[in-house]
Amino acid sequence: MFDKVLLKNAEIPNAHGIGAYEAAGGYRALATVLHEYSPDELIQLVKDSNLRGRGGAGFPTGVKWGFVPKDPALEKYLCCNADESEPGTFKDRVIMEKDPHQMIEGMVIGAYAIGAQKAYIYIRGEYVLSIERTEAALKEAYRKGYLGERILGTDFNLEMFVHCGAGAYICGEETALLESVEGRRAQPKLKPPFPVVEGLYGCPTVINNVETLACLPHIVQRGAEWFRGIGPERSPGPKLYCLSGHVRKPGLYELPMGISLRELVEDHGGGPRSGGRIKAVIPGGVSAPMIPESGLDVAMDFDSLAAIDTMLGSAGVIVLDETACVVRVAKRITEFFNHESCGKCTPCREGLDWAVKILRRLEDGRGKHEDLDQLERLCGSIFGNSFCALGDGAAWALSAALKHFRDEFVRHIEDGRCPFH
Amino acid sequence: MATGLRDKIEEVAGRYPNRRSAIMPALYLAQAEHAQLSGEVLLEVADILDVPEIWVYELATFYDMFHTEPVGTFHIQVCTNISCLLLEAEGIVAHLESRLGIERGDTTPDGLFTLSTAECLGSCDTAPVMQVNYAFHENLSERRIDEILENLRGAVGE
């Protein structure tokens, strides 16, 4: 039986208050870091832990920190990406609502590692309770001297603010997030320069996901080796899996990295709804291509999922049983990406709109066989050519639906109607 | 009123190294005060922050949560993204349409309700879900909807 790490406090009543957090050992990691670690030692610790970013890309956190220029004259920023908007994902929300200090402590540790004196938490605007709890937690942390000037009596100063998103999925893309904080339209920026070199206000900036940051106090407290011992060596650690859709027990599950998708869905999630049979699973939010039932034995970690042409992404696991219409799901996913396209680049802006129009016809039973080839061509023209990962993700997800469930699309065309509705 | 808004905006502007960054929080504050971000309100925000008007317009129209068009007292937003879709969110929207007598995207003639569909609200394990203004309502059913609408109408009546 796996002992919960990130969600350990969540079940305690009023865990979001600083009292409960401290009682459970909170902020001791911060004291350890500030008194016993140099920033470089801390970065090495995180490198040793093999912690990889939980936002979706899985980039090694310590390596990212290591790219930040050491020049003390340069102002640096830490941003927490709490814009959790990937459909099927609600893990960061639970951390912020139930245990915001875990994230804040992680942020202070991260800021110390990179030498940032200012940090912003970018929370999506719809998460009102998360915003409220985080704001309250920040006040408590300031009051207790975990934030502000001379933290815990050291020379380390840190200011931390919440910046609320306002309904734009693209803000989860890190450069768009920074543009949003700077008060510009949230459109992704060219890389290079990478944010670690030239980010917020032109200063070196690290952007880490909530869950990534929440891992930090535990790594400090229990060591890199402990962390590395959980799950696969190359992408270890505890992981939050969001389970939803046609599953008996939807919810947030904390389990080791690398658990099999089948075990997650069938054992922990209780399997499909009564009488149902699983048709497909989306393993990492809607950007992650769906896997047909036959592929469910894959391990839930960055590398294993990449090997079968999908991804761990945000670990938003959505289960589709046999009643689900894949055409409708594909249409809705594409509508989502089209709605959220920032409009910057041609393939995403124009290609997704075109795809939506075709998919709507297909779902209504007004499609033609040529439409399927056209959709494939569209995916080919978008994938790899768009400015950021939004267009890629949209095209990737749609191609997978076409690849695995082409017969469903064909039935819509031949029947002249949706066979499911 | 305006002075109050100015003070609040000034306070939040202090969190950032430049005034442009404060446009988003300022728009939230202005929206809380005026309900709708009309042209005059956007101009007022630009004035208070002393930034070009176009910057304010750019943001007010980029983000879904800023309303440059009028919205009802209760803005109902039903998530219709995949997790909710799979649990019949479309039926929830249809039920609301029939109960409110309007179609998605519209506002009731009395200005009380605006019905919208929304992208994923991050509450997938309690699907289907909706937000009324900022409050979440989870595990929706037609019966739950009827109760919620009754409560909202009652709240206004009081």
Place this chain on the structure above:
Amino acid sequence: MPKLTIDGKEIEVPGGLTVLQACELAGVEIPRFCYHERLSVAGNCRMCLVEMGQAPKPIASCAMPAGDGMVIRTDTPVVKKARQGVMEFLLINHPLDCPICDQGGECDLQDQAMAFGVDHSRYQENKRAVPEKYMGPLIKTIMTRCIHCTRCIRFATEIAGVEEMGALNRGGHVEITTLEKAIDSELSGNLIDVCPVGALTSRPYAFTARSWELRKTNSVDALDAVGSNIRVDARGREVMRVLPRLHEDVNEEWISDKTRYACDGLARQRLDRPYLRKDGRLRPVSWDEAFRAIAARLDGLDGGKIAALAGDLCDAESMLALKDLMAALGSPHLDCRQDGAKIGAKIGGAGPRAGYLFNTTIAGIERADAALLVGTNPRHEATLVNARLRKRFLMGGFRVGLIGAPCDLSYPVDTLGAGPETLSELAAGTGAFAEVLTAAERPMIVLGMAALARPDGAAVLHLARALAEKFGMIGEDWNGFNLLHGAAARVGGLDLGFLPGDGGRDRDGILDGVHGGDIEVVYLLGADEIDMARLGPNAQEGAFVIYQGHHGDAGAHRADVILPGAAYTEKNGTYVNTEGRVQLGRLAVSPPGEARADWTILRALSEVVGQRLPYDDLGALRQRLVAVNPVFAAVDRVEAAPWGEFGEQGKLDGAPFGVAVENYYMTDPISRASETMASCAEVFGSGRAGEATGTDG
């Protein structure tokens, strides 16, 4: 110097280039829409995708720095497919209205669709329609054609320096807008040129001509002293439009709105035949009758009673012809400084050229590290010089101080004071800006005509000269001393010595002389900006006024004889810009009616008055020009002018420096005749004239 392999060919390129630029050097054409070499890189259109080494996806070549050892392929199936895909996407929502689009024939989208597109559309759905936007009297919008490249927004914010243009909404709903306001920049017309499609087109030019039916003539602008290189597009005898022509050292690839849009004034209020005032009224006459009337008036008149003033649009050839004629008639009274600027000469002798040039050169501004502006608003007086100052500001580390009327120059300026007093203090080394100038390695000073066209102008000039020396503005390879002229004719006039000769009178001397009865005949060569009242109400109670020019403006109204001349687009003429750069304007259309090229009028007149000028063709006149001053031989070459003594020590006036250009849109007879400029003046109101001209008047 990174070495790359592009399509199998090795090439070494200078550092700091992008892959796209490296490909160009390798002779490989890369299609693009959003990329523009003078704007920041956006990377949004995705048309310039190429394959790079082992990269899993094609890369945007406009945004990728060229690196050593890179292997780039632009000719692979992947690249071809990517380009076709992007092209198809750009066209699905683009209206196929090329036959009625003013961009037709000069449209990047049209051209690249031919080169990289497919021949049919697979798009079966409805196209998007976007409402038109109002952007002022100069720019017409057809926003459905917009391909969202954002060049316009980047031009407005980066080059023009106005935060008025932006994008609303997101995704496919994005709309470019100025919030229904006229875009408040004198560079706004360039938005039309940067737009790669027909979304932003010229409003005045709308539907008037197709590009392929126009006759194109390379020339230079004469509506300010920048000498912007232009192309004049004409159909028949009408100038249809004026476009910029690339000159890196002068206007780069931009022109100001007046340069571009005043051309409709060329067809209005023209003097197209000679006139003679009879019984108080101007009546059309033949050339012969007009010349005979002048000859009759000059007959027996002492040369000392004749004077000549040259205006702001004159070509050097006509000024020299008039100068020679005046000399032949025995008059030393001539002046090309109709604003009364105290520059170019002490009476009786030409001063050093460095004393009246923009010595730093326009491109040289980019090397400066601090600037002091004195009595000038370069935005209105020389828009492209101001654009260069802004460009320098954007490069960083450039402080600008201003002494004079406060104005918005599109970059931050420290306003130091209003008049000569502040200049004196600064010259004495007091004030914070003195430290800026001291710390600067290549500081510059820019004196506008508002600082010099005043009674104490010569003293201001002297003081400024001293200040320049004090702060090390004059060095071996750096001359930071600059006069900013507003008149295209001015430097040429000074160079050829259209100035008072021995015992001659300057402008004020001439005008005072009319009042005192010492001057009886005044020859105005396109001089419209003087106070005509000082010439007396008529020939009986004032001077006999000969006006030679092209528009029925102030000078013509006062004239006793009108000799219809040619506008700058209607003659081959030499102009010297504020830097001292000699450039040739070229005839694009013939002058209207009986109007003639100006030097030929003077040549013809000289015969009638019995003082035949010794040149029979333009070539001979140009030889004479070079003989008068060898600088005229150095076309488009700016050579450093030797430093020397100029200005006059004297008492400074306490009055603040005024404003040289009251209304940017109406500075000369052509722009005053332009309906387009009139509508601009109306839209921008007095704001453009004297925005922030001070606190309480």
